[in-house]
Amino acid sequence: MVYLKSFEEIEKIRQAGKILARVAGEILGLVQPGVKLKYLDEVAKRLIEKAGAKPAFLNYRPFGASKPYPRSICASINEVIVHGVPGEYKLKSGDILKLDFGVKYQGYNADAAWTAPVGQISPEVQKLIDTTREALYKAVKVAHPGKTLGDIGYAVQNCVKSRGFKVVRGLTGHGIGKELHEEPNVFNEGRRGKGLKLEPGLVIAIEPMVSAGSDQIIQLKNDSYATADNSLSAHFEHTIAITAKGPQILTI
Numbered sequence: 001m002v003y004l005k006s007f008e009e010i011e012k013i014r015q016a017g018k019i020l021a022r023v024a025g026e027i028l029g030l031v032q033p034g035v036k037l038k039y040l041d042e043v044a045k046r047l048i049e050k051a052g053a054k055p056a057f058l059n060y061r062p063f064g065a066s067k068p069y070p071r072s073i074c075a076s077i078n079e080v081i082v083h084g085v086p087g088e089y090k091l092k093s094g095d096i097l098k099l100d101f102g103v104k105y106q107g108y109n110a111d112a113a114w115t116a117p118v119g120q121i122s123p124e125v126q127k128l129i130d131t132t133r134e135a136l137y138k139a140v141k142v143a144h145p146g147k148t149l150g151d152i153g154y155a156v157q158n159c160v161k162s163r164g165f166k167v168v169r170g171l172t173g174h175g176i177g178k179e180l181h182e183e184p185n186v187f188n189e190g191r192r193g194k195g196l197k198l199e200p201g202l203v204i205a206i207e208p209m210v211s212a213g214s215d216q217i218i219q220l221k222n223d224s225y226a227t228a229d230n231s232l233s234a235h236f237e238h239t240i241a242i243t244a245k246g247p248q249i250l251t252i
Helices: 007-028 037-050 123-141 149-162
Strands: 073-077 080-082 096-105 108-117 173-175 182-186 203-206 209-211 217-219 225-227 233-235 238-243 246-249
Touching (some): 007 096, 007 203, 037 096, 096 123, 096 233, 123 203, 123 233, 123 238, 123 246
Antiparallel strands (some): 073 080, 173 203
């Protein structure tokens, strides 16, 4: 069931989103060759808790996972798209790192992700990152009352395909609020005018996930998802609210 949020509820999600954005800015500033993913996770957890919030991912078990998630943020390297578990891996120049953050504050969740280059990357890899970010903002731009989830999916896929990349299949955005994952699913492909109509009060996480090669995915032993052909991937995400005045990004 799709649950529309009140103004007060949206403001609580916005508060969680502001904490998330501050923490993400700190962590993204630490990304450089030689840094351990585990260190980024430890710092993020400390900053989230210092702000009086909780890491929404810690001990959360998403659909399809074999066990609860053991860390506070997701850190996915290169071909790994989402749900990468930060451990002892040290970043190397040429890596691309997807950092996904979830924050729960006063009972409400916010969710957002960024892709960061590590050291020197090729122009084609930069194009992959830029395209995925652009696809997110094109999707946000169309998210007005009266539009549909199909319009959001179309905006993502049209941007991605026009740049020669592919939307990965089987991974979607989602509704969000008291629960980290709520209805509806927010697909990164769609037909204009089709699907659920957007209404004021709907809060969703839009998250393009894009491959430089195959659009097929595999689930790894640690419950993360990677491209089936080991091609590079990128991921960006924001939590947004549909309002009478248009879309509002809550994770900035």
